[in-house]
């Protein structure tokens with residue numbers, strides 16, 4: 016069953032206008048994206064930085080309004096909804112951001128950050144919210160005592176767990192992960208990826224997993240979309256894209272990761288299509 | 289967060305002598321303002337016209353070469369050979385200095401009436417530690433009461449300016465578009481007019497014979513009306529960059545309404561700036577009030593403010609004859625300097641650059 | 649070049665000519681914070697490593713392991729609250745780690761590259777102007793034309809395209825990767841013999857990351873000594889000669905790069921390699937992880953500091969610190985399970 020679908024989605028940023036306010040310089044950050052996401056699926060989006068991945072994520076999350084195109088969630092068109100009507104779908108559609116030190120308000124305690132969505136989007140009582148926050152913290156492996164701590168007292172990995180818990184407590188169906196591990200150490204990255212897999216299985220989540228690291232996207236995703244300059248140039252099941260890349264950009268990305276030397280494989284050896 | 293900052297500030301005080309003295313001065317000045325009735329020996333309007341421009345009296349501890357209780361001498365007005373008024377000590381008449389004496393009644397914090405004073409010499413004599421003004425009123429008492437006006441006008445004024453500056457700056461930066469344009473043009477208009485002329489013009493628009501309480505609040509309103517503009521502009525700039533932060537995007541995904549984003553996510557994160565702004569702009573309020581009162585447009589006699597106390601020091605001959613009437617100016621100087629030093633220290637402390645280096 | 653405060657100690661470096669020239673030797677380097685107070689702790693303990701000309705040595709470990717501090721100590725840049733001990737030999741000159749003379753090595757003897765290029769580049773000036781100032785300060789180049797020629801050459805050396813045009817540009821006109829290259833060129837302006845790079849590619853894409861790493865390899869091949877700091881073992885192992893693995897301030901393994909990846913000895917190194925290779929190979933449903941996180945150095949557990957996370961933990965690990973051993977020729981490691989008891 017299709018959970019999310021976009022039709023010709025685009026976002027053009029006006030960088031400069033002439034005297035009469037007509038745009039003279041436009042950045043086509045996202046320029047005609049069609050994608051579908053099935054329930055319980057992980058769709059990976061990969062591309063070099065600046066290709067429009069974050070802008071696309073923000074369009075799906077309706078933090079930005081699209082210049083044109085449509086977004087359908089669960090069969091309902093959401094791209095033109097007002098802030099008020101959006102409140103109904105926000106719990107279903109959540110996000111985890113790239114830099115956990117930037118995505119948490121430094122002046123909120125961990126408990127406040129995780130409870131923020133409950134506060135705005137649900138009518139739970141204070142006690143009920145607290146219970147849900149503690150439940151969420153426990154689920155992502157955070158000790159309950161740090162609920163009163165501030166982000167600067169936490170390690171990078173813990174902060175990203177807070178970012179995940181914050182989305183999770185709303186019991187979403189789709190979580191958009193915009194480079195959720197790019198700011199983390201490689202070892203912590205593995206912990207977070209495992210956690211994301213577990214949460215997906217437990218809660219029947221769907222993910223859109225965004226990264227510039229093809230190795231990671233390949234490991235995580237069921238299907239991959241390769242983005243270049245605001246468009247998805249290639250999309251298909253992970254194996255097909257990795258083994259038979261059609262677009263030159265895909266080949267470049269593959270080459271970049273192909274030389275990584277890892278145990279059990281000589282450089283450039285098998286295991287990388 | 290706040291506790292850590294306070295501790296850092298405390299540590300800073302102990303390594304920086306200037307800062308420590310500034311903090312001590314401000315604390316003392318506020319204590320004096322709070323307990324003005326108690327620390328001053330007389331009521332601010334307790335006059336003795338026979339002792340016009342009485343010079344500062346010394347406190348003696350020796351009488352005839354013997355150690356005695358601290359006391360002051362009685363002075364008598366005579367004329368010297370050039371027919372100038374001079375006060376000379378009267379032999380043999382002394383008034384003992386006593387602590388916790390009863391004297392003029394005052395109201396403490398507007399709550400209860402009280403007549404106990406920290407020190408005094410009783411009914412029979414008079415003590416003028418900092419000299420007297422033209423009507424024989426004790427300058428020390430008047431400066432202490434004046435501190436109530438001068439030291440609070442900055443605080444209240446800055447608080448009001450902060451309220452408007454933060455809200456309007458926050459709204460302007462967060463929404464952008466025409467709201468931003470309207471607010472920014474208004475701030476420009478306010479900032480284009482030289483502050484002092486604006487002050488005078490606004491004051492001129494209202495009756496000159498208002499009582500001091502009304503004038504006091506009115507000055508605060510005028511000063512903060514001028515003050516919010518520059519703050520709003522800086523806050524807008526900060527909000528413009530803050531709203532691009534991921535935590536604002538996250539808040540929107542979590543369904544936070546705009547009001548919540550502005551007041552809880554954006555404005556608190558400009559705290560490091562506005563705390564510094566507040567302490568650095570307080571001197572402007574103190575000076576603004578002083579200037580208005582000096583020109584006779586502010587606090588009116590008999591009420592005291594450091595500005596209107598200086599009115600008597602407007603003529604150079606008076607200053608030559610009775611230099612102590614410049615003392616209120618010294619208090620203004622100390623207060624302004626102290627706020628500036630504290631402001632600078634806060635700026636160093638809250639500098640985001642420094643924040644980066646301490647967290648690496 | 650005379651350094652009044654340095655204590656030139658005639659090292660045995662005038663030895664055989666065919667022996668590779670040693671550029672840097674670090675002996676028993678320790679960094680202690682708040683020494684003498686109750687909250688004193690060691691953030692770096694007894695680090696030992698060396699770099700020869702033409703070699704690239706990488707220090708890896710998770711954040712908070714003391715990598716940056718070790719690098720900063722080499723040029724006297726540790727925070728004021730820290731006290732350094734040990735010996736640092738730059739070329740033929742030997743310094744106490746606490747010596748303020750180390751500061752004078754910056755730029756001329758040691759070039760430095762940091763994670764965020766904008767910290768070293770001034771956004772207000774063109775590259776030309778920034779190079780000119782550095783060249784005048786470090787090499788006494790007064791002539792504009794000459795400075796320009798040198799900067800063009802440097803930009804060319806770090807692989808920036810059309811260097812004669814780029815030199816007129818401002819930092820914001822360059823992309824992230826180009827900026828990082830410009831910063832490397834700037835670090836090379838003083839003709840240092842050693843280049844220290846602290847996580848120089850963390851802000852970059854996977855593709856660019858690799859290309860910048862290859863640039864460092866090329867610079868090493870041209871004769872420079874390179875000290876690379878990174879949390880990404882597979883990335884640096886590819887281009888380095890040796891790798892030093894740090895954990896919570898301790899050096900836990902030090903060996904040839906390919907050996908560290910192909911046959912890691914210390915359980916910590918094994919963990920790092922396992923998670924990274926599982927992602928690349930993609931044949932496991934879950935990634936192997938090292939559970940938990942690096943303890944901060946003021947709350948480091950006793951015995952082997954890695955024991956709470958270690959899958960191979962022995963009884964004595966909790967109480968006794970493992971001595972260094974050499975289970976494989978050329979690889980030094982500190983672990984009871986790797987012959988620490990021999």
Ligand SMILES: Nc1ncnc2c1ncn2[C@@H]1O[C@H](COP(=O)(O)OP(=O)(O)O)[C@@H](O)[C@H]1O
Nearest residue numbers: 028042044062063064065066067068069070071
């Ligand atoms: N608010 C904005 N205004 C103008 N240009 C923008 C804005 N946000 C992003 N862009 C531009 O859009 C392009 C895509 O950016 P982004 O979506 O952040 O890419 P990615 O996440 O893939 O790195 C970039 O060239 C960026 O400069």
Ligand SMILES: Nc1ncnc2c1ncn2[C@@H]1O[C@H](COP(=O)(O)OP(=O)(O)O)[C@@H](O)[C@H]1O
Nearest residue numbers: 648681691711712713714715716717727944945
């Ligand atoms: N300025 C400082 N004050 C106190 N402790 C510090 C300071 N800088 C670093 N440390 C301590 O030293 C440890 C190692 O820091 P660092 O060398 O930056 O680690 P890495 O570069 O490996 O991430 C940190 O975990 C921290 O506890």
Ligand code: SF4
Nearest residue numbers: 952955958965983984
């Ligand atoms: S010494 Fe013990 S705890 Fe430490 S790494 Fe070796 S086996 Fe693990």
Ligand SMILES: [Mg+2]
Nearest residue numbers: 068069070194
């Ligand atoms: Mg992005």
Ligand SMILES: [Mg+2]
Nearest residue numbers: 712715716717
């Ligand atoms: Mg570091």
